[in-house]
Amino acid sequence: MRPESAVAERTGRHCLLLPSNRMGLYLALRHWCTPGMRLLMSPISADEILFLVLAAGLRPVIAPVSPRDGNIDASRVDLSSVDAVLTTNLYGLPDDVAAFSGKILIEDVAHALETTLDRPLGTYGQAGVFSLSKHPGAGSGGVLAVDSAADLQSLTRARDLLLEPGAMRTELVSVASSMARQAALRLDLVRPALKLMRMLGMEEEREGYRIGLQSPELAEAMRLAPALQPFDPWVRADLHTYRARRGWVARWYQSRRLAKVPGERSRRLAGVASLAELPTVADGVRSHVHQPLFRVPLLVHDRDTAIAALERRGVATGYLYDPPYDDYAPGFTEPSPDPEPARWWASNVLPVDPLYAHRALPVLQDLMPARSDRPESRIPS
Template identity: 50%
Template sequence: MPYGSRLAATMTRRLGRECVYTPSARLALYLALRRWCRPGARVLMSPVNDDVILFVVLAAGCRPVQAPVSVWDGNIDAAAVPDSTWRTVDAVLTTNLYGIPDRVLELRRRCEQLGIPLIEDAAHAIGTHVDGQPIGTFGTAAAFSLSKHVAAMAGGFLAVEDARTRRELELLRDDLLTPSRLRDDLSVTLRPLARSTVRTLHLVRPVWRTMQRLGLLERDAFRMALHAPRLTACARSAPSLTAYEPWVSVDLHGFRVRHGSLVRGQLNLRMSRLDDDLTRRRAGVALLAGTAWASTALRERAVPDGPLPLFRVPLLVQNRDALLERLVDHGMVCGYVYDPPLDDYAGAEFVEPSPAPAAARWFASHVLPADPLSARRMTGALTRERAATARPSFPVAVKDATPPAPLGQ
């Protein structure tokens, strides 16, 4: 039996696509890029994304090309990508940021016309559908993360179109896995429990502040340190996961570890609770979408088909950074802030900058990713903090002036 086949079978039943189990979504994305993109390939992506994903693209030997994004959700604005860019890209990588779907129908049409792969990053979007079809089934391949929706701190999938490709990718994956040790498995199993205990005992604030003071947090800012000279030197080894491991492993050190049955057993259990998790997320999204801080796009999406079961709810607020600090005093640490956009962060040596960076800059610096599972506490805290709603102050291009149309569940 291939490694992780029970978990993969569960995901295949949910999605209706062949799935390969991986210890993380980042490894799944690396596999997809290695399988469908030659070294030097130009990959169109949103600059409002986790920096880890930028390093995955670089590790695969590809050139990250930053796209214009929608000011409403931070995902690629396909219509604003210049024709000159479309003519030269070799693949498209979506984000489905916070679970809000990318404009996948338009992106798929473009990719089909150009004969290039559409790789879906569905790490934030396990329960998101477009026209009744799950995100992760539109493209050539899609990566999912169990660290997100079921808070596992391990686990992912690569969904592909057929069994032959799945078998090929299982072999490629096995070559990249590193052996597990009991100590790693215990730590992966116990860390989510420790985290939920800290929350239940209302210890988030003292624990977070102590870690900050002792320098125990992996990041001092929203972005990890780039270490540009070392990164330049690594390019000589690309494609290579090992060379880029210091960047790719940030926030998830076991991203390529072949976890044993202890971890996989726990993941099976967490997967069985996924639908309950999604139901609770929908309730939280419904609440947050009705607040003044929700973007119009979010509110309109919530109307006809019920709310999306988002991973995080993008609220748009003024003085976002100061507010994030104050929220810690309310026992809430909001992660998943991708600011500045990747082109401002990494520069032209490592990424091709977006031709229209304003929307990405604005969205990245105003979005507050709220956990829908803490919706009530979040609205209470934002009200007490008198958080002010942010709206773009620069002219929004006509084609992006209205939020995307409501999407079906």
């Protein structure tokens, strides 16, 4: 079954296959939002998401977050002051989608392929944008899910205008690299694989932030918004082929990896349940312990030491989003009225893959909770 057909079967929506989740977010923002609109978004997400919002010509309005789950704290937002909302569903924990009824709602469900409330996430807003590189581990690919066939046709035309030519050699390398990562995880070879990657210089170098802001150049690019191409230096980040057309090899691999997701569900749920018993687990996990989360967020003291200890046991840590957008891109966003919960969350969160909880638990059981400067008063009763 083609990847978009599998997502269509889950969501009951019309689905469009894309080279990446990030391309899908841009298409959705451009399709439903008008340049100049105020878009409410979480300050904690991948850096490139902010640049996609700017590329769409929108004004990012940074929301306060809940320390329970790192998502938008809808109880502390004046929704009358914004035109649209972009959810994050961080690590698979669901945003309060019901609170955003009546607004243009774009759901980033990259982390939430398997999260379900009364129906699957990705079916509440005008669009749900999925990632094939997260739960399925396919290395690349995204799916845009919408209700209307007319919207699908329009989005397909917009996608085709933005696609760049693909290359079979690049595609084969991408698929082979993803297969190697999956094998390293399965065979408990993460530690030697990381060492080899570093020896060969395969990790992308960076100084400071994951994507350098380059404020003067970014301000110049914003003069050309809405347009995606001027923002390529920021959006492509660690996926330089985010707009490249994929061929049959990538589609075959995406379908193969996506078909494995249901078979991993029970193992993922077992990992969530075991990690939810730790004193360091984020409170929001305990409210969603029956969701097969992408990652289980813990909130720990001395996170860097914990990451190093996990790596020695062959457990790699990723998906850390620090600092929040308020601190990362001042001047390009409308700052949160209360940035402290986001700063606290982003500096202390340790996301753990529930599929490999058994490898991580010997380290995690000894971790201390994050310091008591936790903004308890911000948690809704």
